[in-house]
Amino acid sequence: MKTTIWLLTLLFTLGLSSIDIEAANVRGTLILATNDGSGVESSLKKYERQLRRLNFDSFRSIGRGSSGVPGTMNLGNGYRVQLNSSGSNGDSIPLDIKWMRRDDVLIHTRSTLRRNSPVILGGPRYQGGNLILVLEGG
Numbered sequence: 001m002k003t004t005i006w007l008l009t010l011l012f013t014l015g016l017s018s019i020d021i022e023a024a025n026v027r028g029t030l031i032l033a034t035n036d037g038s039g040v041e042s043s044l045k046k047y048e049r050q051l052r053r054l055n056f057d058s059f060r061s062i063g064r065g066s067s068g069v070p071g072t073m074n075l076g077n078g079y080r081v082q083l084n085s086s087g088s089n090g091d092s093i094p095l096d097i098k099w100m101r102r103d104d105v106l107i108h109t110r111s112t113l114r115r116n117s118p119v120i121l122g123g124p125r126y127q128g129g130n131l132i133l134v135l136e137g138g
Contacts, residue, residue, distance in 0.1 A: 024093055026083055026113065027138045030063035030075040034129030047134055050120055054132065066138070069093065078102050081133065091115060099123060099133055113137050 031044065033056035040048050041060040051059050063075035073081040082098040092114045099107040099121065111119045115137055123131035 024069045024085075024088075024113075025066055025138050026069060026071075026073065026095075027066045027136050028064065028073045028075055028081055029061055029134045030077070030079055031059050031132040031134060032062050032126060032129050033132050034058045034127075036128075047118060047120070050118070051132065054122060054130075056129065058129075059132070069095070075133075079131075081135070093137070095119070095135075097121070097135070111135075 029044070031051070033051065033054060035056055036058050038058040038060070040051070040058070043061055044051065044059050048059075063077055063079060065073040065075045065081070067073035067081070067083055070084045071082075073083065075081065078101050080100050082100065084096040085093050086096075087094075089112075092112045094112050095110065097107070097109050097111060097119075098105055106124055107121060109121065111121075113119055113135065118134050118136040121133045121135075123133055125131075
């Protein structure tokens with residue numbers, strides 16, 4: 001009986017710690033980074049340490065979206081992100097990321113999405129600052 005309980009506990013724990021590609025949902029936040037002295041928007045405080053490394057002092061969200069994998073995430077202002085993956089590696093998902101404005105590809109890159117670790121991509125200049133894209137599993 002103890003062996004059965006231990007085995008069920010192990011299987012349950014392993015199931016929760018891995019990322020299922022078919023059930024993966026990715027949330028995205030489009031951020032405008034500037035040096036206008038306005039600080040960090042409250043909804044972005046959890047990324048503040050990583051964002052400050054990008055040599056800007058002000059960050060505000062200008063779009064949000066979510067998508068499954070594969071899928072397309074609409075962020076507003078004509079921006080969207082296409083996500084594809086070849087599968088899950090247990091606790092991570094290798095992503096093929098196309099960040100687009102209308103039909104123009106701004107950035108095409110690959111990155112690995114891990115639980116509790118956002119992917120942060122620096123983007124093009126926009127309205128006196130730069131765009132930043134934050135992707136996280138959810």
